Amino acid sequence: MTDQNKKLLDELFAPSAFSVSANYFQIGNKYGRTIFLATYPRYLHTSWFSPIINLDKVFDVSVFVLPKNTATVLKQLRDQLARLESQAMEEASKGKVRDPILETATADIELLRDKLQQGTDKFFELGVYITFYEDGIKELDDTEGKIKGILEYQLVFSKPATFRMNEGFISTLPINDDRLSVHSSLNTEPLSSLFPFVSFDLTSNSGILYGINTHNNSLVLFDRYSMENANTVVFGKAGGGKSYTVKLEILRSLIFGTQILVIDPENEYKYLSDTVGGSSIKISINSNQHINPLDLPTPRSDESPSDVFKSHILDLTGFLRLLLGDMTPEEVAILDEALIQTYALKDITPDSDFSNMAPPLLSDLQSILNGLAGAESMAIRLKKYTQGTFAGFLSNPTNVSLDNQLIVFGIRDMEDELRPIAMYLILNHIWTRIRRKLKKRLLMVDEAWWLMKYPIGAEFLFGMAKRGRKYYLGLTMISQDIPDLMNTPQGRAIVSNSSMQILMKQSTSSIDVIQETFKLTDAEKYYLLEARVGFGLFFLGQNHVGIRVVASYAEDQIITSDPRQLLEIEKAKEEWAKLG
Numbered sequence: 001m002t003d004q005n006k007k008l009l010d011e012l013f014a015p016s017a018f019s020v021s022a023n024y025f026q027i028g029n030k031y032g033r034t035i036f037l038a039t040y041p042r043y044l045h046t047s048w049f050s051p052i053i054n055l056d057k058v059f060d061v062s063v064f065v066l067p068k069n070t071a072t073v074l075k076q077l078r079d080q081l082a083r084l085e086s087q088a089m090e091e092a093s094k095g096k097v098r099d100p101i102l103e104t105a106t107a108d109i110e111l112l113r114d115k116l117q118q119g120t121d122k123f124f125e126l127g128v129y130i131t132f133y134e135d136g137i138k139e140l141d142d143t144e145g146k147i148k149g150i151l152e153y154q155l156v157f158s159k160p161a162t163f164r165m166n167e168g169f170i171s172t173l174p175i176n177d178d179r180l181s182v183h184s185s186l187n188t189e190p191l192s193s194l195f196p197f198v199s200f201d202l203t204s205n206s207g208i209l210y211g212i213n214t215h216n217n218s219l220v221l222f223d224r225y226s227m228e229n230a231n232t233v234v235f236g237k238a239g240g241g242k243s244y245t246v247k248l249e250i251l252r253s254l255i256f257g258t259q260i261l262v263i264d265p266e267n268e269y270k271y272l273s274d275t276v277g278g279s280s281i282k283i284s285i286n287s288n289q290h291i292n293p294l295d296l297p298t299p300r301s302d303e304s305p306s307d308v309f310k311s312h313i314l315d316l317t318g319f320l321r322l323l324l325g326d327m328t329p330e331e332v333a334i335l336d337e338a339l340i341q342t343y344a345l346k347d348i349t350p351d352s353d354f355s356n357m358a359p360p361l362l363s364d365l366q367s368i369l370n371g372l373a374g375a376e377s378m379a380i381r382l383k384k385y386t387q388g389t390f391a392g393f394l395s396n397p398t399n400v401s402l403d404n405q406l407i408v409f410g411i412r413d414m415e416d417e418l419r420p421i422a423m424y425l426i427l428n429h430i431w432t433r434i435r436r437k438l439k440k441r442l443l444m445v446d447e448a449w450w451l452m453k454y455p456i457g458a459e460f461l462f463g464m465a466k467r468g469r470k471y472y473l474g475l476t477m478i479s480q481d482i483p484d485l486m487n488t489p490q491g492r493a494i495v496s497n498s499s500m501q502i503l504m505k506q507s508t509s510s511i512d513v514i515q516e517t518f519k520l521t522d523a524e525k526y527y528l529l530e531a532r533v534g535f536g537l538f539f540l541g542q543n544h545v546g547i548r549v550v551a552s553y554a555e556d557q558i559i560t561s562d563p564r565q566l567l568e569i570e571k572a573k574e575e576w577a578k579l580g
Contacts, residue, residue, distance in 0.1 A: 015027045015028050016028050020165050020166045020169075021165065022162055022163050022165070023160055023162050023165065024137060024140055024165060025165045025166065025169055027133075029135070030133050030134070030135065031133065031134055031135070031136060031137055031139075031140050032131055032132065032133045032134075032140075032165075032169060033131070033132060033140050033144060033160060033165065033168075034129055034130065034131040034160070034161045034164075034165060034168025034169060034171070034172060034180075035129070035130050035144060035147065035148075035158045035159060035160050035161065035168075036127065036128065036129045036130075036158060036159060036161060036168070036180060036182045037128040037129075037130075037151070037156060037157075037158050037184070038157050038158060038159045038182070038184070039156070039157045039184070040155075040156055040184060040186065040190065041154070041155035041156065042104075042108075043190075044154075044156075044190045044193040044194075045154075045193065046193050047193070048154050048156070048193055048194075049193075049194050051150045052130070052147060052150060052151070053216075054215060054216065055146070055147070055150070056215065057132055057134075057143055057146075058132065058133045058134075059130055059131060059132035059133065059143075060130070060131045060132075060172040060173070061128070061129070061130050061131075061172065062127075062128070062129045062171055062172045062173075062178075063126070063127070063128050063194065064125075064126070064127040064128075064129075064171075064178045064183070065124050065125075065126055065191065066124060066125040066126075066127075066183065067122060067123075067124055068122075068123045068124060068125060068185070070116055070122065070123065073116060073123040074113060074116055074117065077109050077112060077113050077116075078113070080109060081106065081109045081110070081113070084102055084105055084106050084109070085106065087102060088102050088103075088106070112187060115187070116187075121187050121188050121189070122187065122188050123185060123186075123187050124185070124186055124187070124188070124191055125183035125184070125185060126183060126184050126185075126186050126191055126194075127171075127178060127180065127181065127182055127183045127184075128194070129161075129168060129171050129172050129180055129182075130147065130158075130172070131168060131169060131172040132144070132147070144160065161180060161182075164179075164180060166179075167179035167180050168180055204221055204222050204223060204226070206223045206226070207221055207222040207223030207224070207226070208221070208222070208223070208249065208252040208253060208255075208256070209221050209252065210222060210245075210248075210249065210502075210538060210547065210549070211245075211534075211538070211547040211548050211549040211550055212547065212548045212550055213545045213546065213547065214535065214545070214546035214547060214548050215545055215546055220538055220545065220547055222500075222540060224474055224499065224500055225440065225472075225474065227499035227500070227540070227541065228469075228499055229465075229468070229469045229474070229497065229498070229499050230442075230468075230469065230473070230474025230475075230499070231465050231468070231469075231474060231475045231476070231477075231494070231497060231498040231499060231500070232474065232475070232476045232477070232498055232499075232500040232501065232502065233476075233477045233478075233479075233494065233495050233498045233500075233501050233502070234246060234476065234477070234478045234479075234501075234502045234504070235478075235479060235480070235482050235501075235502070235503050235504070235506070235510075235514065236480060236503065236504025236505055236506060236536065237480055237504075237505055237506055237507040237510070238480055239505075239533065240504035240505035240506075240531070240533060240536070241504050241505070241533045241534040241535075241536070241549060242478050242480070242502075242504050243268050243269075243446065243478070243561055244533075244534065244549065244551075244559060244560070244561060245502060245504065245534075245536075245549045246444055246446070246476060246478055247268075247269065247272055247558075247559035247561075248549060248551050248555060248559055249442075249476075250262070250269075250272065250406070250442070250444065250559075251272065251276070251555055251558060251559060253442060254276060254405060254406060256440075257405075257440065258405075258440045258441065258442055259405050259406075259407075259439055259440065259441045259442070260278075260405065260406045260407070260441070260442050260444065261402070261407050261409075261430055261441060261442070261443045261444070262406075262407070262408045262409065262443075262444040262446070263409050263411065263423055263426055263427070263443075263444065263445045263446060264408050264409060264410045264411065264412070264446055265411055265412060265419065265446055265447045265450065266412050266446075266447075267410050267412045268446070268561055269408045269410075269444075269446075270408055270410060271558070271566075272406075272408075272558055272559055273406050273407075273408040275558050276406055276558070277404075277406075278404055278405065278406030278407060278408060279400075279401070279404040279406070279407045279408070280408050280410060281400050281407060281408065281409050281410065282410050282413065283409055283410065283411050283414060283422050283425070283426065284393075284411070284413040284414050285389075285390055285392055285393050285414070285415070285418075286392065286413075287392075287413075288399075289399060289400050290392075290393075290394075290396035290397065290398060290399055290400070291394075291398050291400060291425055291426065291429045292359060292361060292362075292394075292396065292397050292398040293316065293319055293362065293394055293425055293428065293429075294316065294342070294343075294359045294360050294361060294362065294364075294365070295359050295398055295429060295432055296308075296309070296312055296343075296348065296354055296357075296359050296432065297312055297431070297432035297433070297435045297436065298355045298435075298436045299355065300435065300436070303435075305350065305351065305352070305353065305354065306350040306351055308435075309343075309348075309349075309350040309354070310350065312432065313336065313339055313340070315428055315431070315460065316339060316428070317332070317335060317336060317339070318424075318456045318459065318460055319421075319424050319425065319428055319456075319460075320335060320382075321456050322420065322421055322424055322454055322456045322457060323381075323382070323385065323394075323421055324378055324381045324382060325381065327378070330374060331374070331375070331377070331378055334372055334374050334375050334378070335375075335378060337372070338365060338368045338369050338372055338375060338378075339365065341368050342360045342364050342365045342368050343359075343360060345360055345364055345368075346358060346359065346360050346364075348360075358397075361395050361396070361397065362382070362385060362386050362394050362395040363386045363387075363395045365382070366379060366382050366383065366386045366387075369382060390418065393418070393422075394425070398429070402430070402433045402434075409426045411423065411426075419450045420450050420451050420453065420454055420457050423445070423450055423451045423457070424451060424456075424457050424460060427443075427445070427451075427460065427461065427464065428460070430443060431464060434471050434473055435471055438471060438472055439472060440472050441471075441472060441473045441474070442473075442474045442475075442476060443464070443468070443473060443474070443475050443476065444476045444478065445461070445475070445476065445477050445478065446478045447478065447479060447480070447481075448461065448477040448478060448479045448485070449479045449480070449481035449484055449485050452479075452484070452485050452488055452490065452491055453484065455488075455490075458488050458490035458491065459490055461475075461477070461490065461494065462490040462493050462494050462497075465477075465493075465494045465497050465498070466493075466497060475494075475498075477494060477498070482506075482510040482513055482514060483509065483510050483513045486513050486517055492517075495517065499540065499541060500538075500539065500540055501518065501538075501539035501544075502536060502537070502538055502539070502547070503518065503528055503536050503537045503539070504528075504531065504534075504535070504536040505528060505529075505531040505532070505533065505535070505536065506528040506529060506531075508529065511525055511528060511529055514528065518537075518539065518544075520537075524537060527546065534548060534549045534550075535547070535548050535549075536549075557569065
């Protein structure tokens with residue numbers, strides 16, 4: 001590179017102004033100060049430097065490690081040992097009591113000499129410099145005090161590079177130029193405690209990008225299937241970015257071949273499904289797409305048909321209890337017998353091969369109940385779902401397929417009183433199907449509080465969260481009604497059985513419950529109260545970080561829920577159609 005080119009680069013990258021004072025320097029409108037680590041304690045624990053690395057400040061750190069010649073170090077240690085022993089002998093001759101400090105120093109040097117002589121340890125000169133930046137001198141003083149406090153708590157003492165701020169600034173630039181040359185002698189073990197720089201990041205070598213760590217701008221990249229289970233809960237107030245976060249995860253998970261199943265109460269996911277070629281299934285009273293609640297799961301090769309049948313009867317009993325309301329123990333027993341007889345009408349018994357047999361319909365169960373003593377009340381209550389107002393909803397053969405990679409079940413047009421029933425119906429249908437073939441799947445249940453309000457529904461959802469791992473299924477539960485959800489034992493159990501939790505912006509009415517459940521600090525509590533859209537806390541096991549959910553322009557156009565943005569997209573489509 002010619003001198004002219006170097007000059008041009010200097011002019012291009014150099015700051016507009018740079019001035020140096022005794023204990024700070026100024027670059028443009030920013031002030032900076034350099035400090036160096038001067039003394040260290042006898043013991044350094046692992047990751048002692050991580051609180052500094054994770055400090056929420058703008059700063060640069062340079063670490064210079066210079067190996068020393070072992071023969072020279074051994075000679076210096078021998079001389080130092082001779083002085084210490086001479087001092088100890090002199091004090092003993094005067095009748096003084098033993099000095100523990102001298103004895104400890106002597107023992108440490110002897111141990112270090114042995115390790116160096118045997119080649120199991122080495123000696124280094126270590127220089128650690130920290131340059132931090134603020135908008136004013138007072139802020140510089142505050143930051144220096146904070147850093148010093150963190151270090152002194154661990155018996156590591158720092159000093160400012162007074163009258164050497166220029167050298168300090170240059171020493172912390174990424175150019176490997178140590179102008180300060182303030183070093184401390186350390187052997188391998190205490191030196192290794194400085195590495196690696198342990199930071200609050202949740203980055204792995206596989207998985208999808210969930211967002212950006214707000215603490216250190218690293219990527220939150222993770223594979224939820226690598227945890228003990230793949231379950232996730234997403235909590236936040238309306239408009240805080242819950243659905244946006246989940247839709248972004250859906251879009252990125254599709255790339256890896258994961259099948260996504262979504263229960264969508266407000267048609268928020270339909271546009272996403274239509275855009276990527278997924279299936280949108282509308283479940284409502286007047287829809288021509290139906291799910292038969294009496295569909296049977298197909299036993300796998302390692303499952304007993306009898307066990308599968310009994311398990312299905314239990315799940316179906318839970319669904320019918322949600323459908324019919326409160327039932328006496330006698331009615332529950334009668335219902336169990338009625339279900340067995342209903343399947344027997346189609347020659348389906350616990351010991352038969354029912355994998356290719358057509359299941360009965362709800363109207364068949366109605367007929368059986370009409371003929372059983374003590375089932376009159378249940379028959380009357382079931383009638384509105386087989387012959388009455390809601391007849392088209394449940395009493396038809398299944399005509400929907402789960403073969404697509406993305407399937408969205410829309411229940412927006414379902415009456416409020418039927419929404420929990422519809423959610424249970426869909427979940428039960430999904431559960432019977434996913435057991436047939438092992439495949440990586442995600443099940444997204446938006447506004448799960450609709451179902452969690454009912455003990456039967458909450459128990460079924462918890463059962464899926466607990467058993468889904470065996471079938472390579474990850475459950476994502478999304479909710480904004482957090483207090484009601486956490487007041488149920490099943491809700492608390494689902495949270496504790498979820499390896500990942502994402503908390504977006506919270507309301508004041510729910511923040512206390514959130515703080516108690518997730519053991520948040522006051523700072524984290526206020527962070528969630530004041531969080532902007534798309535910001536939150538990302539929990540993974542025992543670790544958690546602040547997260548900012550970021551989508552590309554193309555992704556944003558697909559997953560946005562902003563009504564203004566959706567209107568603009570529709571308008572652009574209409575204009576494009578006119579041009580076409």
